Amino acid sequence: MSHPGGHEGCSCCSEGGSEDPLEMGIQYSLYKRIDLENLECLNEEEDGSGKTVFKPYESKLDTSQFVQSDSDEELLFNIPFTGNVKLKNIRIAGGDDDSHPKMVKLYKNRPKMAFDDTSVKADQELQLTKDPTASLEYPVKTAIFSGIHHLSLYFPSNFGNDKTKIYYIGLRGEYTEAHHHGVTICNYEIRPNIHDHECKTYDPTNFTIQ
Numbered sequence: 001m002s003h004p005g006g007h008e009g010c011s012c013c014s015e016g017g018s019e020d021p022l023e024m025g026i027q028y029s030l031y032k033r034i035d036l037e038n039l040e041c042l043n044e045e046e047d048g049s050g051k052t053v054f055k056p057y058e059s060k061l062d063t064s065q066f067v068q069s070d071s072d073e074e075l076l077f078n079i080p081f082t083g084n085v086k087l088k089n090i091r092i093a094g095g096d097d098d099s100h101p102k103m104v105k106l107y108k109n110r111p112k113m114a115f116d117d118t119s120v121k122a123d124q125e126l127q128l129t130k131d132p133t134a135s136l137e138y139p140v141k142t143a144i145f146s147g148i149h150h151l152s153l154y155f156p157s158n159f160g161n162d163k164t165k166i167y168y169i170g171l172r173g174e175y176t177e178a179h180h181h182g183v184t185i186c187n188y189e190i191r192p193n194i195h196d197h198e199c200k201t202y203d204p205t206n207f208t209i210q
Contacts, residue, residue, distance in 0.1 A: 073156075094167065
């Protein structure tokens with residue numbers, strides 16, 4: 001199946017009206033598993049605006065909240081999860097103009113990435129099509145993005161605008177709670193204390209020996 005822009009591997013679930021909003025809302029609920037307090041968006045024009053694009057699937061058409069890049073067209077999201085995630089698909093809604101991102105690079109388990117770190121080969125790259133309604137679903141290499149606790153999304157360019165604008169990022173996959181094992185503290189006796197190991201015995205003459 002071909003789509004405008006020539007991107008490969010996406011599926012348009014909304015074709016033929018077969019998309020069930022309730023079902024898709026459940027499937028795209030990984031936004032609830034994001035540690036928003038520690039989420040970072042680098043080069044956002046307005047502080048904190050990057051967090052607003054992670055929202056319920058039912059709100060993907062809401063354009064009242066968005067993130068726009070500041071000094072150039074680049075945006076970088078550092079997304080920590082509250083547990084382990086198997087990422088399967090991603091949807092992205094941008095502006096209905098040249099500010100829509102043209103590509104996204106995905107990196108797993110690289111907390112605190114900076115723009116200088118994006119020269120490292122990405123775990124996956126996706127060519128994007130202008131999609132203001134987030135109707136396109138881009139499959140992710142599940143074998144690579146399994147058991148991850150952190151995801152970085154780097155948007156290096158758009159379709160020709162000075163700034164990039166994103167309204168919605170939807171993440172679909174499976175989530176498992178992180179297991180926290182308690183630490184057992186053991187005190188080992190390196191040199192025994194003779195007084196702690198006293199034992200009293202009696203010899204045949206009834207004298208106490210210590």
